[in-house]
Amino acid sequence: MTSCPSFELSDEQLALRDTIREFAEGEIAPHAAEWDQTHTFPTETIRQLGELGAMGVGFPEAYGGLGAGAVAQAVVIEELARIDSSVAVTVGANVSLGGEPILLFGTEEQKQRWLVPLARGETLGAFASTEPGGGSDVRAATTVARRDGEDETGWVLDGTKAFTTNAGTDLSAFCIATARTGSNGGTALSTFIVPTGTPGYEPQKPYRKLGWHASDTRELVFAGCRVPDDALLGPLGKGARVFLTGLDGGRVGVAAMSVGLAQGALEQATAYAQVRVAFGAPIARQQAIHFKLADLKTQIAAARLLTYRSAALKEAGKPFTEEAAAAKLFASELAVRAAEENLQIHGGFGYIEESPVPRFYRDAKVLTIGEGTSEVLRYVIARQMGLTE
Numbered sequence: 001m002t003s004c005p006s007f008e009l010s011d012e013q014l015a016l017r018d019t020i021r022e023f024a025e026g027e028i029a030p031h032a033a034e035w036d037q038t039h040t041f042p043t044e045t046i047r048q049l050g051e052l053g054a055m056g057v058g059f060p061e062a063y064g065g066l067g068a069g070a071v072a073q074a075v076v077i078e079e080l081a082r083i084d085s086s087v088a089v090t091v092g093a094n095v096s097l098g099g100e101p102i103l104l105f106g107t108e109e110q111k112q113r114w115l116v117p118l119a120r121g122e123t124l125g126a127f128a129s130t131e132p133g134g135g136s137d138v139r140a141a142t143t144v145a146r147r148d149g150e151d152e153t154g155w156v157l158d159g160t161k162a163f164t165t166n167a168g169t170d171l172s173a174f175c176i177a178t179a180r181t182g183s184n185g186g187t188a189l190s191t192f193i194v195p196t197g198t199p200g201y202e203p204q205k206p207y208r209k210l211g212w213h214a215s216d217t218r219e220l221v222f223a224g225c226r227v228p229d230d231a232l233l234g235p236l237g238k239g240a241r242v243f244l245t246g247l248d249g250g251r252v253g254v255a256a257m258s259v260g261l262a263q264g265a266l267e268q269a270t271a272y273a274q275v276r277v278a279f280g281a282p283i284a285r286q287q288a289i290h291f292k293l294a295d296l297k298t299q300i301a302a303a304r305l306l307t308y309r310s311a312a313l314k315e316a317g318k319p320f321t322e323e324a325a326a327a328k329l330f331a332s333e334l335a336v337r338a339a340e341e342n343l344q345i346h347g348g349f350g351y352i353e354e355s356p357v358p359r360f361y362r363d364a365k366v367l368t369i370g371e372g373t374s375e376v377l378r379y380v381i382a383r384q385m386g387l388t389e
């Protein structure tokens, strides 16, 4: 007898989805416009989401999580992005960039110290790889960590990181940073966990961004920043592997954000098309409009399946590099189209900051950039196909 793959969420996953949906609609939606306009990081809401378990869904119970797996984590991020992408990226980056590398590469002591409070929703973590000189080429980092002092214990970091999410909030506890540790100008990278407040670790003012206004993104300066030996995360000289391994999980998160944003945009466009009358009938009756909505519905269903599949592979401990890249590539480009069609269907009102429509439009674009640009993802997929080195 052949078995049929299951594409349905379990009862537990559906219950979690409903809990997060209720919270997002009740506690986030009423404030999202104000946070966006005032560029306010919603500390209290993020804390409440932590109490609900949103940060620890995919982490093992032994480390403060719910042990519910990567699919459930994707569902949580999707539901948040359906309402507010700034909140979704705060959760997504915390989980994949802050927590995941520690789960995968941390010592038991590092997991207890940094992962447990993160998974419980008490603190936020960040990962700083990108530099002003470039992000796609991870190995080109110029931030340096060198041994210091006569006894050569500890490391001193010097350099500047760009575009770091979650490093400057009231909840931020640490930032994982890549730095060159190769001797004689070698390019070997290592990763270090730098606690917030370490002298010489200087988060700068938040950027003024096109979108994601209520999320925290900053440049970070490391100026003679001294950390002890036990700040090293993973093997010395293997920092690129630490970052790139974590990145696969991060791409599932961005794919989930993209599906959620596209779903929210479709719902807004559908509702408006049914009530906006032009030429004597709701515009939804026009084939030019309802074909757009039908296309989006179909493509969102496909993006969701790609996303859940890559999450399911991750959860099963199977390779998922190509699947995560494909899900993120397809879903993020779809999110940009969905946000644009939503605005187009709203006509002139879509251009006015009195509805979520322009916010969704501004929030969508970064999804094709962060955690691997569309160009880099096509390269990742081509490499998995054996077409390039």
Ligand SMILES: Cc1cc2nc3c(=O)[nH]c(=O)nc-3n(C[C@H](O)[C@H](O)[C@H](O)COP(=O)(O)OP(=O)(O)OC[C@H]3O[C@@H](n4cnc5c(N)ncnc54)[C@H](O)[C@@H]3O)c2cc1C
Residues within 6 Å of the ligand: 093, 097, 126, 127, 128, 129, 130, 133, 134, 135, 136, 137, 162, 163, 164, 165, 166, 209, 212, 217, 366, 369, 370, 371, 372, 373, 374, 375, 376
């Ligand atoms: C809001 C926001 C939050 C972010 N959060 C974080 C974070 O928390 N931590 C972090 O480390 N980074 C973060 N980033 C950085 C993000 O990951 C980078 O912007 C991204 O990886 C691209 O790097 P870059 O901006 O330096 O562009 P570049 O690498 O300079 O690329 C510029 C352009 O060239 C293209 N390109 C580059 N190389 C190739 C190639 N070989 N072939 C074809 N095209 C190529 C790129 O696709 C892109 O279109 C964030 C960025 C933003 C905007």
